[in-house]
Amino acid sequence: MKKTVFLPAVATGLLVTSIVLTAGCGQAPSGESTGNTVQLEALKKENGSLKAKLANAQSRVDSLRAQLNSGDSTVADSSLSAPEIIKELTQIKMTSKDRRAVQRRINFLLESLVEQGEASVPHIREFLNKMEDIDFVVQRSEGEENERGRGGNSRERGRSRGGRTTLDFEQPPSMRIGLIDILVEIGGDRAEAALAEVLAKTARGFEVAYTTKKIRGWLGNEAYRDEALDAAHTLLNDPVDVPNPNNFDKSSKQYLFMVLEMYNDQTFVQSAQGMLINEDGGxxxxxxxxxxxxxxxxxxxxxxxxFNGGQVTDRGDLSNLARIGLKYTGANPQANQMFKDIMSSDEYDMRVKWSALREMDDADDTNTLQARLSLMQGIQASGDDATDKVVEMYTRQIEAKVNGEEFDMRKEMQGLGTDFWRNAFGRGENGDRGDRGSRDNNRGGNRRNQPTIVPAP
Incomplete structure (x- = not known):
């Protein structure tokens, strides 16, 4: 079987340029121009410039050829059919030593499917309907895995733990994702039908989100809205366990909610309410x-x-609920009641009250600010010096904003002193809660040890 090295399009263009330059450079001017010194000088300069470009082009071609033929990279077979390409992709194995070479081979095979155009679509569709996948990841030996477990690749593991779910990849992370990319690149009705079939059949949240993103990028932001949302709703309400899940499958819920966000879908709000609190109350x-x-x-x-149900006790979670709910204070009756409950009840510790107060000036509408100011002014004195002083400080801040006056919050906070803030947030001498009592007496004070907010001296 004949083996051929395929150079990138830029290399092909450079080779053509070199042929043209070789044929055209160095020709003597016509007889009519021999007496024209200025024109002759210009032609000489142009000739020198073209020769320099030719040298650069040849150097680039040599570099590309060396790159393609270096290492363990496999030379492409120009006669591979779509079924043969797909079969080879299913047999891909990648190790830490040959990762780059294998990745180049994967890229070539995928591009070969693009070159075959619509003729490859039925074969891609057939593979996708098998509901199988091959992860394009490095396969490590047991010894390498043990080394990673001891911190051998802590940077990579750190990214895995702390990284957010993403749909942007420099290289396809799996065969199915690569084939979805190829269908979009090929285009046409049959490719579109194959992608629609993925949305209808897959039980992987990651695939639903990725396919949706690619379809929207190809056909428009509202394309396949009903199909994508139906798939996301179904899998969120009735999750399917994926055998041998990878990291993307473990983040299925996050990916499915991504789909709802893509279409700004508010029809799932009521269902999401039942998913908000975990079994452990978080x-x-x-x-x-x-x-x-x-x-x-x-x-x-x-x-x-x-917020009011009693299941949530973590003060960080309570603060987050307060932050979101109190955005609508001044205009929404439930938000107004939430604020009153927080500020009037001893169930909520100073951290939750602090979160509520900080939200009150986050508005530019005068009517909303005035309504919030009325709520602030209606707060009864608690008898706790720290709470009352903080409420007074934030009330004056909103008054200043309503009246269009300046208010230096930082200066006001510093004026209360570091000891005040330590005691207010439960960090008095010896680490006790000062005059606020034990954590167990305050809702939200028994689980998360958040940092204390202490103004700079």
Whole structure:
């Protein structure tokens, strides 16, 4: 079987340029121009410039040829059919030693499917309908895995733990994702039908989100809205366990909520309310972000019920619920009641009250600010010196904003002194809670040790 090295398009163009330059450079001027010294000089300069470009082009071609033929990279076979390409992709194995060479081979095979155009679509569709996948990841030996477990690749593991879910990849992370990319690149009705079939059949949240993103980028932001949302709703309400899940499958819920955010879908708000609180009483941050970013004021009831239901005790979670719900204070009755409950009850510690107060001046509408000021002025003195002083300080800040006056909050906070803030947030001498009592006596004071906010001296 004949083996051929395929150079990138830029290299092919450079080779053509070199042929043209070789044929055209150095020709003597015609007889009519021999007496024209200025024109002759210009032609000489042009000739020198073209020769320099030719040298650079030849150097670039040599570099590309060396890159393609270096290492263990496999030379491409120009006669491979689409089924043969797909079969080879299913047999891909990547190690830490040959990762770059294998990745180049993967890229070539995928591009070969593009070159075959619509003829490859039925074969791609057939593979996708098998509901199988091959992860394009480095396969490590047991010894290498043990080394990684001891911190051998802590940077990579750190990214895995702390990184957010993403749909942007420099290289396709798996065969199915690569084939989805190829279908979009090929285009046409049959490719579109194959992608629609993926949305209808896959039980992987990651694939639903990725396919949706690619379809929207190809056909428009509202393309396949109903199909994508139906798939996301179904899998969120009735999740399917994926055998041998990878990291993308483990983040299925996050990816499915991404789909709802893509279409700004508020029809799932009521269902999301039932998913907001985990079995251990913690808040699901993915659901909370959806309610905040997409649900907005429609999600106020869900936030209010979670805040007042008694299941949530973590003060960090309570503060996040307060932050989201109190965005609508001054205009929404439930948000107004939430603020009153927080400020009048001893169930909530100073951190939760602080979160509530900080939200009150986050508005530019005069009517909203005036309504919030009325709520602030209606707060009864608690008898706790720290709480009352903080309430007074924030009330004056909103008054200044309503009246168009300047208010230096930083200066006001510094004026109360470091000891005041330490005691107010439960960090008195010896680490006790000062005059606020034990943590167990305050709702939200028994689980998360958040840093104390202490103004600079």
């Amino acid at each position: 808040i699901d941050r993915t659901v909370l972000d959806y309610l905040d970013d997409v649900g907005k004021e429609l999600a106020m009831d869900a936030v209010y019920q979670a």
